[in-house]
Amino acid sequence: MKARIYKSTGSWYSVKSEAGIFYQARIKGVIKLDAISSTNPIAVGDWVNYEMENEDQNSVMITHIIDRDNYVARQSPHNKRQQHIIASNLDQSILLATLKSPKTSQGFIDRFLVSCEAFHIPAMIVFNKSDIYGPAEMETYDQIQELLIGKTTLVSGHSGVGKSSFINYLFPDLDLNTQEVSDWSGKGMHTTTFAQMYDLPASGSVIDTPGMRELGLVNLEKEELAQYFPEMREKMEGCQFNNCQHINEPGCAVKAAVEKGIISEARFFSYVDLWHGIEGPKY
Ligand SMILES: Nc1nc2c(ncn2[C@@H]2O[C@H](COP(=O)(O)OP(=O)(O)OP(=O)(O)O)[C@@H](O)[C@H]2O)c(=O)[nH]1
Ligand SMILES: [Mg+2]
Numbered sequence: 001m002k003a004r005i006y007k008s009t010g011s012w013y014s015v016k017s018e019a020g021i022f023y024q025a026r027i028k029g030v031i032k033l034d035a036i037s038s039t040n041p042i043a044v045g046d047w048v049n050y051e052m053e054n055e056d057q058n059s060v061m062i063t064h065i066i067d068r069d070n071y072v073a074r075q076s077p078h079n080k081r082q083q084h085i086i087a088s089n090l091d092q093s094i095l096l097a098t099l100k101s102p103k104t105s106q107g108f109i110d111r112f113l114v115s116c117e118a119f120h121i122p123a124m125i126v127f128n129k130s131d132i133y134g135p136a137e138m139e140t141y142d143q144i145q146e147l148l149i150g151k152t153t154l155v156s157g158h159s160g161v162g163k164s165s166f167i168n169y170l171f172p173d174l175d176l177n178t179q180e181v182s183d184w185s186g187k188g189m190h191t192t193t194f195a196q197m198y199d200l201p202a203s204g205s206v207i208d209t210p211g212m213r214e215l216g217l218v219n220l221e222k223e224e225l226a227q228y229f230p231e232m233r234e235k236m237e238g239c240q241f242n243n244c245q246h247i248n249e250p251g252c253a254v255k256a257a258v259e260k261g262i263i264s265e266a267r268f269f270s271y272v273d274l275w276h277g278i279e280g281p282k283y
């Protein structure tokens, strides 16, 4: 029997069966995990096999994790050698960004975009708190609502950017917990503590996540980073050296495009910054 993970607290899971019934689930015994160690073996969005444990208590045992089509992961904030899977089996992701309270930096945005690109997940950036839903913004929001129909969408961003409010605004019936305006101090408070998937009224689902302070990239080699900047990927065939890293090599087509203003300087700075941040091979 198959079910999908809707919520994970780490010790128990909320799953929805193919028949549409929600169960409380636990992992049965030891489940074989992927080669890279994860802080969470099972993530929201995963499809699993289960067997009934106790029908009266609506509890089931997870026996197997079905291979993921894709997933987004980050470095565990507690242990850089481990990854934390944010969510899996996604059709797309939305990064909710804000210019202030809190500020979302270009670096953070580009890390998010690189992560999604590396995992082949289309990403959108929505600037929130453009205050406050005037007629022009309302129209944009209607368009966003349409983009979510029939798809599984991850919603990420710093704490306090308004992820839960945004989902509520689009789909008021979901009634997610949000920070009261009067309580909002802007300092490290997390209202949403666990990722959770919600079904949309028509079809599709949306995953609300706890705010991230930082987004550490996982399993990325220096050499492949430029691949995940689509505008660089487009130009790099023109580089003089086929192993060009676009840092200070002569005849670099990427740097030439930056100088001509074809590639944004801010994006290129993010690239250089991320490139320096990735550890080289260990000999
Ligand atoms: N001015 C303004 N405030 C907003 C907007 N959207 C949300 N807020 C406020 O921002 C605060 C945080 O909103 P939440 O929806 O709880 O933020 P979140 O991103 O879900 O935060 P975490 O769950 O902690 O990750 C609340 O006080 C909201 O009322 C907006 O568009 N404009
Ligand atoms: Mg929230």
Ligand SMILES: [Zn+2]
Binding pocket: 236, 239, 240, 244, 245, 246, 247, 249, 251, 252, 253, 254, 255
């Ligand atoms: Zn180059």
